[in-house]
């Protein structure tokens with residue numbers, strides 16, 4: 001099948017790009033959007049699933065409801081990508097595209113950390129977060145250790161959020177006194193580009209008795225001894241271990257030859273790969289921004305302006321600015337915000353807005369506005 005613009009992956013980046021092309025070009029947009037899943041789930045909704053605050057049904061935005069003019073959604077599994085020919089084979093169809101955009105995100109490799117599959121749990125995937133809820137319901141207190149198992153990893157504040165929300169969960173269930181919460185982290189500070197955000201998180205940790213073990217590289221988990229092993233030879237005992245698994249690109253991207261050193265290199269202004277007519281955005285790339293939805297979204301914004309210029313013969317291209325506002329859940333219904341900017345200044349910047357209930361409402365609105373923009377005509 002011949003198509004104008006073929007977008008692989010209907011996550012944060014793919015949905016933002018498809019909706020912008022649709023809004024600018026209307027029924028003539030000629031976009032085909034492919035994803036293997038039934039619907040989109042925001043990364044932060046994994047906390048809702050993990051703590052049983054919502055069901056999967058309540059947090060899923062179904063692709064069947066996507067009615068953007070000029071966008072055809074196809075639920076298919078991508079089996080191979082030939083970037084030189086811009087040819088993509090799925091479990092149903094073979095596509096040839098004028099413009100090919102790879103937005104397939106990052107996958108997890110729990111087996112890459114010895115002992116983790118046998119001795120720990122994860123909340124970074126939807127099935128993992130759902131399964132963890134049952135584990136938490138059965139947990140009767142003890143040493144909870146959250147460990148970041150590799151870099152890069154999605155949403156840098158998320159492990160800290162997990163620690164604060166877990167501490168709150170244990171308190172509400174009357175298990176706090178017989179429990180401890182420890183975060184083992186490869187960085188010396190929670191959110192390096194945001195010194196103020198890092199101070200606020202560390203303050204909250206101190207208030208709530210959460211231990212931050214920074215600058216620690218986890219080598220393996222010993223499920224029999226129930227210990228987390230650090231590269232410096234030290235160990236941390238646990239009763240419940242939650243790991244942020246090692247991330248990697250999907251196998252289909254590795255096999256395509258698009259990735260180098262693990263991720264797809266792109267021109268940081270317009271997201272072009274080294275193959276003509278082939279672009280990549282979001283977590284699947286090595287663009288110099290953290291792996292988070294808001295940066296996939298700002299990359300999609302830049303690429304959309306580039307492609308719309310080509311289609312309409314205009315000159316409105318706005319290069320990728322690496323900007324995005326990341327919400328941070330502090331527990332107690334309070335949410336803070338880091339307004340990150342990675343590419344417009346000499347250094348990444350991340351001014352911090354203190355946690356408040358108002359920002360919690362703003363975060364809820366963030367999901368609603370995306371649902372409207374991405375799915376409705």
Ligand SMILES: Cc1cc2nc3c(=O)[nH]c(=O)nc-3n(C[C@H](O)[C@H](O)[C@H](O)COP(=O)(O)OP(=O)(O)OC[C@H]3O[C@@H](n4cnc5c(N)ncnc54)[C@H](O)[C@@H]3O)c2cc1C
Nearest residue numbers: 009011012013036043044078104105155282283292293294
């Ligand atoms: C716990 C947690 C909290 C988070 N909180 C935030 C937050 O507050 N703010 C924020 O901005 N980000 C947050 N994130 C990160 C955010 O979810 C991701 O960075 C973002 O989704 C990346 O967007 P993307 O478009 O690159 O990829 P994704 O959104 O991951 O989309 C990739 C899509 O490709 C599809 N796909 C992959 N392989 C195939 C295949 N072979 N065939 C068909 N389809 C395929 C997948 O099904 C998926 O839908 C969080 C993540 C986690 C885990």
